[in-house]
Amino acid sequence: MSSLKGSQAQKPRLSVFSKGPLEIPSPTEADWPKDDEKDFVFKDMDQELDSLPQPYRMINKLVNRLFDRSWEIIEERDSLREVERSWIVPIIYPPAAEIRLDxxxxxxxxxxxxxxxxxxxxxxxxxxxxxxxxxxxxxxxxxxxxxxxxxxxxxxxxxxxxxxxxxxxxxxxxxxxxxxxxxxxxxxxxxxxxxxxxxxxxxxxxxxxxxxxxxxxxxxxxxxxxxxxxxxxxxxxxxxxxxxxxxxxxxxxxxxxxxxxxxxxxxxxxxxxxxxxxxxxxxxxxxxxxxxxxxxxKPPKPIAGTTFKSPLEVFAKVEDYFGIGSGQNHFIKDVQWEQHMEIFYTSYKKHLEGEWEEEPLSMATFHFFYTNSLTTTPMDVKSSSGVACVLGIHWTGSHNFFLYSLNKTPKDKTDYENVWPCAAPIVMSQTSSFSSYLALVCDDGVLILWDLAQGFLFGVIALPEGCFCQSIHFLRFFLVHEGQNVYPDYPVKFEVMCVVLCTNASLHLVTASGTEGPTSRVLVDRPVMHLEEAIYAVAPVPALPGMVLIFSRNHSVSLMDVAKAEIICAFSAPTCRQQAMPWKPLFVVSPHHPCFLLHGVHPHGHTTPTTDDPKNTTDSVFYFNFEDYLLLKDISKKCTISQKCLGYSQDFSQMLPAEKRCEQFLQRSFQKVAKNQMKGRDQWSRLRKYSILLQKETLKR
Structure with a gap:
């Protein structure tokens, strides 16, 4: 029905009329007159409606518009019902405990x-x-x-x-x-x-x-x-x-x-x-x-003119060479800088006629790193493993990621030891546990992944068009073994996973392995019709392999398995939903225990949960323990797997130590050599038989 209506709305209604009077045809087909296209004319049925006088023509258009809009609403509701029928309502778990606050x-x-x-x-x-x-x-x-x-x-x-x-x-x-x-x-x-x-x-x-x-x-x-x-x-x-x-x-x-x-x-x-x-x-x-x-x-100073008169004077008086090739330590004469600014204002005068707004203060994002390979360490400094030795920082609007050595005294000069330039301004950065991996996000949607421990670049990946990173979280690497997510109990290298929440509320899983480069997969598409279901925040759950908590704007909290991109369950807490203000969840996930805590507003007595009166509500912190729920209890207790249980399957060969991988590679190479030898013998025997047959045919001639 919907397809028929759509076809009628797209094509004009045409009817065929004969120019002359209609005649009763002869019963004999031979006597039928031959049709001539010139004897027929095509007329649009809507033309008759357009020829109606006012106000009937306007009434007809309004009725047709109302009918078309009603049909669109019917089709939308039908499609929504079909989607809802395919939905699997997740199990909703209540909190295990509540902490009442003043x-x-x-x-x-x-x-x-x-x-x-x-x-x-x-x-x-x-x-x-x-x-x-x-x-x-x-x-x-x-x-x-x-x-x-x-x-x-x-x-x-x-x-x-x-x-x-x-x-x-x-x-x-x-x-x-x-x-x-x-x-x-x-x-x-x-x-x-x-x-x-x-x-x-x-x-x-x-x-x-x-x-x-x-x-x-x-x-x-x-x-x-x-x-x-x-x-x-x-x-x-x-x-x-x-x-x-x-x-x-x-x-x-x-x-x-x-x-x-x-x-x-x-x-x-x-x-x-x-x-x-x-x-x-x-x-x-x-x-x-x-x-x-x-x-x-302090933030890097903006580029300004220099008092040096010649390049020789620059080389003679400047001792530091840091920042060469990274956009730092430029030396431009005042006259050149004034000419450059004059050309800029002349070219973009029409865009600069409005009042200048005061630029906000530059903010910084900084991280501690635990590898000495990022900077030069003095010979007399002894650094112990597991102790932070480098500070990485980037400022608002800057293309560069600066690295400072922590092996300093207050008397030392505060200069960066290394700088990583990027093609676009860095808007966000994130590190994994103990800063093994680093992710730099640029304002053009490009994501750069680094393995800092090995000094290895996983690669660069661009988010889909129109997607810009809102937050990024690293996941501890996990495997899918016999239908369940598990953590390997041995060190894993050259493997990285992270979830990226974009500004359009879409959720992506970015993975990288060795030299294969990063790949991206959509976990949750951006909402088009129901904006209240948009994702507001995401939090990994260290106690559950491959699981993340998803906090939506409609006050719902769900647990997703990123390997299957499926919702496992949901969590509910009494909440006073104030429609005037968007929900900004306050939560914390334990890094060592299988639990998380969520702030909520508990209504007093028989107060409706939609009340906006703060006097009738009480702030509470709700405690959710994953081991209290049967569905998640086994996952949290059986979250690791040993190398012996995995064996030497090719599916997990990339997770094995280098010695085991080399051994497997040699074994497969020997097997291929044996197979090639067998194929060579078969081909040689067939060639001999064919040559003997040709010799016999030649002797017969």
Whole structure:
């Protein structure tokens, strides 16, 4: 029916009329007159409607338009019903536990068996396994708006940022909590800077903070003496007996504490069952060593004219050669620069007539790397494995990715040791665990993948036209064995997987293997009709191989298997859906345990879940444990597989060590040689038979 209607809408309605009067034909076919095309005329039936007088002609057009639109709606509903019939409704799991809060949390962080939630005047510490509150710190002047936590062996480094932009370092060791230092707190509020972004190395040896203030932006890098912190916390007399003590940092209560410089390595492990029995206390009497300042990095200066008069003067007075061929360290005369700007303004005058907007401050994205091959390491510097040694950074609108060595002292000159130029400005960068892999995303949709440990470029891939990267997340490499995703229990090299969420809400899986180059596969297409189903955020689940959490704008949370591009299940939590504001999910996924936590708004009593009154709602954090659900329990417990179980199948040959792969290659080569020898013997025997037959035929002649 729909196809018939469509054909009628596309083709004009024609009828054939004879010019003369119609006659009854003779019963004998021989007497029938021959048809002449000139005797017939074609008329459009719609022409008769067009000849109608007003207002009937307008009424006819409106009726036809209404009919066409109604038919389109019917076809759309029919197609939607067909799609819904093919849908498989996933299993929806409720949360395992709920944490009631007084107000919206100021960020969440997970480290080891602890959950840290920012709140009024401080933060709270919970047991991750049973969601019981262990300790509450409410000694700050203002509320905490974001919080980070990093493992330092068996201890934890806690880094909250308050509403004033002040970042502090707290150290949790066993049953004691110490304040190490407020990095950017100033007595003069007019000189107060704001922490915009921060990053702590995965090993906990270094921390970098991006500050903004007085119309300027800069990056400060500190070395964290975690081993000294551990010694000072275990032996308080060492810290108390110090002669020179730094000025104490005051909070808004007399119980405030100061802490300083340190590096840590492991104390006795704490079992999850004993965490709830801990009685954490805030130690204001003990001052730990502060972090050591390493360097301060500012954005690259814009290109400007130079006072040098000749190239010889440039070579004579410039000592550094860094940045050659990368667009850095240009030396252009003022006259040449003025001529260049004049030509530019003349060419684009019509586009520059409007008022100039003030350019925003340049922001930085930075990462810690653990390989010495990226920069030149001095001979007298000893670097240990697993310790960050390089800082990579790129600034807003810059084509270059700068690399700074961390093996410096504050007296050393702050210069980058290496620079990687890109063809387009870098808009995003991401690293995998312990920075083994690096992804650089340019503003033209090009994705560059690097293996930093081996110094190997996987390749460059361009996202589909119209797709621009919104976020990128690396996945731990997994295999599909007997229909289940598993992690190999041996080191895997030259294999990378990452999921890319684009600005049009489409989701892609990018993979690269050895020298084959990266490939892209669409996991979720961009929504066309139902925009509320658009993906807002994506988060990998380390405890489940090949699984990612998908947070949609309609407040739904689902778990996807990227190998099959299928939704495994969904998770629900009571949520007050405010239609006026888009949903920005606040969540955290545990890197070591099979669980994640999600912030939601719980309505009071019989309040409808669509209410917009904040007085009738309560903020909560919902806890989802994958092992509590039968569908995911086996996956989380059987997530690894040994090399023996995989055997030497060709499907997994690329995952084996180099020695095994060489052995398999030689064995296959020997097998091919034996097969070729057999084929050669067969061909030789046939050739001999044919030659004997030809000789006999020749003798007969």
């Amino acid at each position: 107000k919206m949390p100021g960020g969440m962080a997970v480290s080891q068996d602890y959950l840290f939630i920012g709140g009024p005047k401080g933060f709270s510490i919970y047991n991750l396994h049973n969601c019981k509150k262990i300790y509450v710190l409410e000694k700050l002047k203002v509320d905490v708006i974001s919080i980070w936590a990093t493992d330092l062996g068996n201890d934890v480094l806690i880094v909250p940022v308050d509403e004033m932009g002040i970042v502090r370092l707290f150290y949790l060791c066993k049953d004691s909590l110490y304040l190490i230092k407020a990095i950017n707190e100033m007595d003069d509020t007019s000189k107060q800077s704001t922490c915009v972004k921060m990053e702590v190395s995965q090993s906990g040896d270094y921390a970098a903070f991006l500050f903004q203030g007085a119309g300027d932006v800069w990056l400060e890098v500190y070395k964290l003496p975690k081993e000294i912190w551990l010694k000072e916390s275990e032996h308080p007399q060492l810290a108390l007996s110090q002669k020179k003590k730094p000025k104490q940092l005051q909070l808004n209560t007399p119980d405030s504490a100061v802490t300083e410089h340190t590096e840590t390595n492991l104390g006795p492990s704490v079992s999850p069952n004993s965490i709830q029995d801990l009685n954490i206390s805030f130690r204001s009497d003990l001052k730990l060593s502060p972090p050591v300042f390493v360097m301060k990095i």
